[in-house]
Amino acid sequence: MDEALQQRFNDQIALELASAYAYLQMAAWCEARDLTGFATWMRAQWSEESQHALKFVDFVLDRGAEVELQPLAAPRSDYASPLELMEQAHAHEREVTAAIGALYQLASQLGDYASLSLLQWFLGEQIEEEASVRQIVAELRMIGDDSSALLLLDRELPGRRSPARSAGT
Numbered sequence: 001m002d003e004a005l006q007q008r009f010n011d012q013i014a015l016e017l018a019s020a021y022a023y024l025q026m027a028a029w030c031e032a033r034d035l036t037g038f039a040t041w042m043r044a045q046w047s048e049e050s051q052h053a054l055k056f057v058d059f060v061l062d063r064g065a066e067v068e069l070q071p072l073a074a075p076r077s078d079y080a081s082p083l084e085l086m087e088q089a090h091a092h093e094r095e096v097t098a099a100i101g102a103l104y105q106l107a108s109q110l111g112d113y114a115s116l117s118l119l120q121w122f123l124g125e126q127i128e129e130e131a132s133v134r135q136i137v138a139e140l141r142m143i144g145d146d147s148s149a150l151l152l153l154d155r156e157l158p159g160r161r162s163p164a165r166s167a168g169t
């Protein structure tokens with residue numbers, strides 16, 4: 001594999017692990033505030049992001065390239081509200097989408113078709129993830145200060161994940 005591409009794949013592994021780390025922190029924040037449905041949803045995201053990191057690790061290794069893990073910064077741990085937390089999650093997913101797009105662009109310039117195939121899958125995954133988080137943000141904006149409505153959403157969230165997505169495929 002091209003050296004620059006190998007480096008960028010390693011950067012992407014770090015970003016997916018940072019995503020998992022951030023979602024785990026968000027799960028803990030929600031759990032501590034008795035938002036157990038949100039916490040379950042965040043834990044499932046943690047699992048999915050970990051699977052994404054592994055998928056990139058396996059790909060790099062299968063291509064005969066080196067995996068070099070990077071230090072993980074502590075994720076943000078203070079949020080003013082569930083809305084602010086989900087807005088942060090949405091911003092993070094957008095960052096991941098942009099990184100995968102840039103990776104796709106480089107692989108395309110290099111004519112690395114195997115990478116393009118993998119990245120195509122991830123681009124589709126990001127569309128789903130962004131849409132899912134964006135929907136929750138929109139609902140939280142409608143909910144505002146209505147704690148009964150927030151409780152209803154909290155109860156509903158764990159059921160929103162399809163089996164395929166929960167498995168981190």
Ligand code: FEO
Nearest residue numbers: 019049052096129
């Ligand atoms: Fe794997 Fe949600 O980025």
